[in-house]
Amino acid sequence: MYCVRKVTEDLYWVGGNDHRLTLFENIHPIPQGVSYNSYLLLDEKTVLFDTVDWSICRQFLENIKQVLHGRDLDYMVINHMEPDHAACIEEIILRYPNVKIVCTEKAALFMHQFGFHIDGKLLEVKEGDSMSFGKHNVVFVFAPMVHWPEAMVTFDTTNGVLFSADAFGSFKSLDGKLFNDETNFDRDWIDEARRYYTNIVGKYGPHVQDLLKKAGTIDIKIICPLHGPVWRNDLGYLLDKYNKWSSYEPEVKGVMIVYGTMYGNTEAAANDLATRLVEKGMTNVVMYDVSKTHVSYLISETFKYSHVVLASVTYNLKIYPPMLNYIMDMKALNVQKRTFTLIENGSWAPQSGKLMRELLDDMKEITILDNEVSVNSAMKVDDMELMDDLSQSIIESMK
Ligand code: FEO
Numbered sequence: 071m072y073c074v075r076k077v078t079e080d081l082y083w084v085g086g087n088d089h090r091l092t093l094f095e096n097i098h099p100i101p102q103g104v105s106y107n108s109y110l111l112l113d114e115k116t117v118l119f120d121t122v123d124w125s126i127c128r129q130f131l132e133n134i135k136q137v138l139h140g141r142d143l144d145y146m147v148i149n150h151m152e153p154d155h156a157a158c159i160e161e162i163i164l165r166y167p168n169v170k171i172v173c174t175e176k177a178a179l180f181m182h183q184f185g186f187h188i189d190g191k192l193l194e195v196k197e198g199d200s201m202s203f204g205k206h207n208v209v210f211v212f213a214p215m216v217h218w219p220e221a222m223v224t225f226d227t228t229n230g231v232l233f234s235a236d237a238f239g240s241f242k243s244l245d246g247k248l249f250n251d252e253t254n255f256d257r258d259w260i261d262e263a264r265r266y267y268t269n270i271v272g273k274y275g276p277h278v279q280d281l282l283k284k285a286g287t288i289d290i291k292i293i294c295p296l297h298g299p300v301w302r303n304d305l306g307y308l309l310d311k312y313n314k315w316s317s318y319e320p321e322v323k324g325v326m327i328v329y330g331t332m333y334g335n336t337e338a339a340a341n342d343l344a345t346r347l348v349e350k351g352m353t354n355v356v357m358y359d360v361s362k363t364h365v366s367y368l369i370s371e372t373f374k375y376s377h378v379v380l381a382s383v384t385y386n387l388k389i390y391p392p393m394l395n396y397i398m399d400m401k402a403l404n405v406q407k408r409t410f411t412l413i414e415n416g417s418w419a420p421q422s423g424k425l426m427r428e429l430l431d432d433m434k435e436i437t438i439l440d441n442e443v444s445v446n447s448a449m450k451v452d453d454m455e456l457m458d459d460l461s462q463s464i465i466e467s468m469k
Pocket of ligand 1: 150152154217296
């Protein structure tokens with residue numbers, strides 16, 4: 071059964087939701103699902119903007135057939151070639167053999183690499199090229215590394231609709247609510263939007279900044295991303311979040327404590343620090359067990375908070391493996407501009423603090439507080455003064 075929604079008078083959302091997929095990109099949990107958005111414009115020409123993941127192809131084809139209502143499909147604009155959006159290109163060609171594919175040169179290369187049969191179908195465009203579909207004129211704006219090198223966004227200069235590819239997207243299925251103003255985004259969506267951005271595009275902050283600069287020169291009225299809600303008001307809220315995330319500025323002053331514990335003693339030390347911070351007035355404190363929290367959530371929270379405390383047991387004379395995985399992911403995603411504090415634990419040769427400091431050292435624009443607490447097996451009354459000093463240093467570093 072088809073399920074479509076009108077975005078404007080002649081533009082339709084023809085995507086769908088996936089509640090079945092456990093891991094996005096086979097790595098990031100999506101317990102609340104994900105949407106794959108595609109849009110169909112009915113002008114003098116008919117134009118499809120991107121396709122969808124293979125998992126919802128049947129729904130997608132039904133949606134297109136319904137909206138076209140017997141018309142042929144003239145163009146398929148491919149803004150992004152990652153298979154969660156491009157998997158159905160050949161299915162579209164099979165059903166609409168007259169369709170032309172509008173894309174960048176690199177996207178065409180990727181189509182060949184993925185083995186698509188697209189000979190004679192391609193209309194390659196360059197940065198700044200424009201095209202008219204009748205009433206609607208669009209301009210193509212390249213967005214390399216947001217999130218792949220071939221990516222572009224398409225701006226409809228007639229009505230201010232931006233087809234933004236991966237930019238401004240989010241995890242979480244739409245479940246009928248297509249527009250941001252049909253949701254309480256700040257309550258129900260922001261955490262999944264941040265987790266999507268930081269884990270999928272977070273590494274490419276400078277490229278997102280480039281795109282934001284270009285976006286600042288055009289009069290955007292509606293943002294149509296490839297995942298998550300369509301934005302038709304309060305664009306400043308979203309642009310502000312993207313500006314912070316892509317420049318690696320924390321969203322809030324607060325302390326995220328991530329602990330790696332085997333028997334609860336490192337957790338007890340982390341809890342002692344959290345308590346001291348709260349008693350000193352810093353109530354914006356969150357704690358995460360690194361063994362029980364998927365790293366994608368840790369990354370998302372790291373982009374949110376200004377201060378990060380890493381408390382790790384020493385394991386086989388190294389950093390506790392799940393903590394090491396988290397640190398390496400932070401580095402891979404270019405996390406910057408944070409203040410770190412370290413707590414180590416060990417029963418005979420505690421050295422996770424030193425090893426974590428070495429790993430963090432080459433991250434950009436970070437501060438690692440000098441004083442750290444080394445716990446021998448379990449925190450004791452004698453350690454309290456040092457822990458109190460540590461909490462005071464964190465508080466002072468926030469001023
Ligand atoms: Fe949702 Fe980079 O694809």
